[in-house]
Amino acid sequence: MGPHVVSDEESSFKFTRLQDSEYLVEQQIDIPLASSLTRQYWPQSYERSMDLYSRSPSSETGKSFLQHSKQHYIGKSSDLSVDKCEGRLSEALPLLNSAHTIEDKVCEEGSPADDVRPAFQQQQKSSFFQAVFNGVNMLAGVGILSMPYAVAQGGWAGLSCLLIFAAVCCYTGVLLRRCLDLHPHLSGYPDIGQAAFGRVGRIVVSGLLYGELFAVAIEFLILEGDNLTQLISFEGLNFGFFRLSSEKSFVIISAAVMLPTVWLRDLGLLSYLSLGGVLACITVLLAVAWTGIFEVGFTNHGQLLNLQGFPIAVGLYAFCYCGHAVFPNIYGSMREKGKFSLVLVVSFMVCTIIYGGIAVLGFLMFGDDIKSQVTLNLPRGRVATTIAIIATLVNPFAKYSLTVTPLAAAFEELLPVDLKAWNFTVWGMIIRTLLVVSTVIVALTVPFFAYLMALVGSFLSTTVAITIPCLCYMKLFSGRIPLWERVLIITFVTIGLGACIAVSVWKREMLASVAMR
Template identity: 25%
Template sequence: MAHLKQTFSSLFNCFRETPSLFFRMVRWDSCLHTDEEHVNFARRDELNRALTKETEESDGPVNFELDVCHQDPEYKSPAPLPHAQVKLITSWEAGWNVTNAIQGIFVLGLPYALLHSGYSGLLLIILAAAICCYTGKILIACLYEENEDGQLIRVRDTYEDIANACCKSLPPRLGGIVVNVTQVMELIMTCILYLIASANLLSYSFPHVPVTAKTWSVIAFVTLLPCVFINTLKIVSKLSQLCSLVHFIIILVVMTYCLTQIHQWSWAKFRLSIEFEEFLVSVGVIIFSYTSQIFLPTLESNMKNPEEFSCMMNWTHFFACVLKTAFALTAFLTWGEKTKEIITDNLPSFLETLVNLCLLAKALLSYPLPFFAATEIVYSCISRGNHSKYRSPLFSLGVRGSFLLLTLLMAMFMPHFAVLMGLTGSATGAAMTFLLPSLFHLKLKWKKLSILEKCADISVFTLGFLCSLAGIVCSIKRLLTVFGGV
């Protein structure tokens, strides 16, 4: 547990110099500029035709409930995925994936964040939910353009396509390459974090077993081997549903114990004054506990009813906001100044063991979502074009197997990984969550945006730039300190 706590502590400290701004509340329903009930969303024509043809030959006709419009003639669809990967998911399944992303490990740090932010922390939890929901929707809005009839037509398919559309004046595909590299780096780092957390939790749950940390990493790796056979987002959605269930059990256990201590609660434990440096820690933890933008293009493109995406984002972020507020509030009121960075460390020993086993299950079940997203990005880039050998199931299996092995090797042998992950997260997390969605939205939709929407995008872009810059500087300082440079 000491290793796990050290890892979390390093991540919390990475946000220590992250700047904060007051967020502006924006309308959640203003991301798309027409009534969704009267807009026909376009799907990928080539992919739908292939799916319909294959399914008619094997299982009979497919009945899609979407009106498919013609795509932009200049739009080039990426290489089609293997047949199993074109199974579409429902809005509920997409919602479970988003819930898995925004109800992650950082939730356990929210009571500690509240300790250093006081009443302003409660406001930050609400505003962060609104801002992250907004940036997720404007990112997806960049995938669509209106035709002459006012219908929204899907002219782009991925984050890469959006970047290429915004960087036409640069060398060909440079914008897309940068975005893809950034996405894959963050997703790999996320996978490695889950693997490290799983190994540490195994070590702590079975302290009397004479096994080294690297051996526990291999054991956790073995339990994740079935991930190489996951070739459809439907399976990932089911695992995300189980992960969310485990998460709710953790929250329920902690909150139930806190409610038994209600006689000790006192609102006087909240701070009216805050220290700026400590407040920055809270801002970083709260904001980055809501990030899911990196998964959204993949999720939305695999939804049966993409017109329900906006509604799905609303209820997932609203529910997450309510749950996080209740969890952070009850935990902080229970322990006050004694609140620790990982709230499970405050629990009695018999509950702590139960919660740690649940955390182990949550870490293992959280791994498939970023793993699937990363491998799909790489597979799509490699198989683009007419190279049929890159589209075989065997090659896809090889890509996933290579990525799984890479995460194990980095988790086992990379020194000071937590610090390096802090650097990567500061550079890529803020960029993918705040900076790029707002920048792309301004670039592609400038003429159609209202003044309020332009101001909102500019504010979010400024926030993303400052967070990314300060986080990089902070992480580089810590890297130099760790490696003895200063």
């Protein structure tokens, strides 16, 4: 069979398909880079565990998910194998079948890598609107609760940062897509890091992604503790020799309730519950608007710019758009990959409207008295308040396990391959329990929702969503980037580094404030 050539008008990369299912990139990728992509470096489980975040809310997808998740479990298994075409571990993970085959037919439309993606990605086809839903669901998270607080800290002018981060992060999402199209072996964010900077790149990118997930899991516990205290009157746990506040008590109780979900190997139900993130955000927005219209009113004005709290606002706004870890999975699951850029634009526009709307409403209602989470300012005992808090609590309950699972899978990869199934299960439960305990310890030590979110947003989110995509793109495309885009990318990197520097200046004051409390 002769070679088939697939071209893409946007990126103009050419791939030649050979009889033995190996692919060469003509005049685009040097041999060392292409060969390095077939080397197996830890971790290998990240992009597959992230598929749980990119499921489409359709009956067909759900049936496929449950079918695969019943047959496979996360981590090592006795049927561990290496896929020759991908050159990566084909561990038994949800949505991943160890017996992959590559279709013989070359796609006539879409990206040049459409026909060489793993079979599990080709089978999980999402429509344009399903991809947008997944994108919005990933971006619209707990950051919505702190938007009014961000306005109080940075002033009205600080809202411009929300728009800037939305535009920059949307563009860097497009850069990730271009990197994925560069070679058929690229299917996840860590793969891009490896392609650009080798083994070190993969480990650094994975470490940043895992660090972000760990911090988000901590945020979920703090959120549960604060909002349960607002919803339920509770004096806290008293152990005789010491007493825990109600917030810290609810953190421990929430972790204990969610621990069994972390032990689960079949996360199908939780992955679908997590799709309610969009509904939860809209519910909170409507509840805040209802409270403002019929009870509190919109009487506060605030100041144009608050330089003292501006670094906190920058970190909070940056945290809102930390969805790049899942973008490759959403891209890989799309039926029409050529529309991925439009998916990003629509997703970011919808989320920016939601974030901006609650930021304006919440601050006009409560002004400088706004707390780190707007739900904590809502009047107690009201129906709207109860609905908003319940919507806020349910989503983290579903997403906590999905957030901890990728970390657990990475550690489970390090376990000896010759472990028996029951030994692996026991060690897996120990690893997952220790991860939950570690998040509880940090949540009890630094129980300040907005401060932690600002730190994560300024350091991890900006690095993952802005700096790393830009650096990888410049490294992989080097001399093929036009001057105007090179200047634009350098500007974006400067913005990302500027956010890190800004929060570093503010960090001393934050630590002093934490110590006083």
